[in-house]
Amino acid sequence: MLALKNLAENTTIFSRSVRLMGTEFNFDLVTDNAVWALQRIESAVNEINRIEKLLSTFNEESSINLINRNAGIAPVKVDAETFKLIDRAIQISALTYGSFDIAYGIPASKEHEGTVVIKTRTLKKKISLTNYTNIDLDQAKQTVFLKNTNMRISLSALARGYAADKAKVTLQMEGVSSGVINIAGDLLTWGLQPDGSAWTIAAADSTKANEIYSHVEISNMAVVTSVNPDLVANRAVINAESGFPVSAIKSISIISPTAELSGAMTGPMFGMGINTGLYLVNKLNQIACIAVDDHERVYTSKHIKL
Incomplete structure (x- = not known):
């Protein structure tokens, strides 16, 4: 969840939600002019629609x-x-x-x-x-x-994240200095909150959204979270060879400079497992992760300090 500070005087966060690419995109722009913000969001929506047409397999001419x-x-x-x-x-x-x-x-x-x-x-x-x-x-x-x-x-695994990144660039080029794009819970941020503080998320277990265990600064970063539907539904993950239940990742959050990269890395983390996944992330620059396993244990890469 996005953790907001008190707003500075004469400045607010203008929000608008639009259904694009089969999901909900929410735009939060720091501004003192709602009409201007609405025009900027229209530009971002047009850019996302362009990306969808460019990459869609439903477009015969793509x-x-x-x-x-x-x-x-x-x-x-x-x-x-x-x-x-x-x-x-x-x-x-x-x-x-x-x-x-x-x-x-x-x-x-x-x-x-x-x-x-x-x-x-x-x-x-x-x-x-x-x-x-x-x-x-x-x-x-x-x-x-x-x-x-x-x-x-198929570029479907990258399309929404890439579209969000391009929408962010469009907004920045049109003078939006601070904002957040929320794609069904995944966040892409730039700039600062109205009071000058960093954008922050309240990290929590996906099944216990009201139980916050830490706050993480995410200004100028993208955060994408995926959950294991079997574990959220309390269905055990079974080792194919032994036939016994195994410990597995319940949720994984990837933080990186782009929504494209963060979105692409969540899926592989489930397949690699916590130890291998953390080893990989720890070798990379400008990327971090937070993982929760099926025993509610929290793991972080070396770049995260909870």
């Missing part, structure tokens, strides 16, 4: 669909913005050892769907042919090529 239609056939020249986003996605995949991956595979044929049993070896081979390592980028020609015919890519 670069993503063009890349997917030419999988295994030919490289596709794309706009610089999409190319750079795919490039960053591949870097995150490499950083997380494939736990994050924008590539996926589709069935080679539906002719025998439901009747063919895929052997383990065949499945592993199929996965190896349809992961991020088989996305070929040509920096000079600005092309993207999926090496396997059955490969596809």
Whole structure:
């Protein structure tokens, strides 16, 4: 939750909520002019709508669909913005050892769907042919090529965070010096509160929202939190090999300079587990995390002081 200080005289926080990209975006701008703030928010909304159209797989003319239609056939020249986003996605995949991956595979044929049993070896081979390592980028020609015919890519895991980042840049360029963009509970902040203090979150267990255990300053940072629905619903996580319940992450919050990076890193943390995830985060600059396990124990990276 966002922890607000008392507002300075003649300055307020103007808020507006808009449903975009299938979720609620809330804009909180520090201002003394509500009409001006509303105009700035309209600019941010237009930018988010542009990003959605650019990256959507529902847009037949998008670069993503063009890349997917030419999988295994030919490289596709794309706009610089999409190319750079795919490039960053591949870097995150490499950083997380494939736990994050924008590539996926589709069935080679539906002719025998439901009747063919895929052997383990065949499945592993199929996965190896349809992961991020088989996305070929040509920096000079600005092309993207999926090496396997059955490969596809989706930027949905990055889209909302990237759109929020671009909306923030739009607001800053139009003179908004301080604000918060809230994307269904995930926060992107810049500047300071009206009284000159930093933006702050009250950290809490996702299942006990009123029990605050710490405050964390997040000015000029993005905070994305994900929860494990099985653990929130009190369903045990079972080790596939032993058959016994195992300790697991209930919620993870990633703090970094961009909503794109914070959003991309939450999923891999669940897969890697607390120890491996913290080890990875501790090696990186300008990124931190707070994790809560199924025994209500709180873990933080070295950059967080609770």
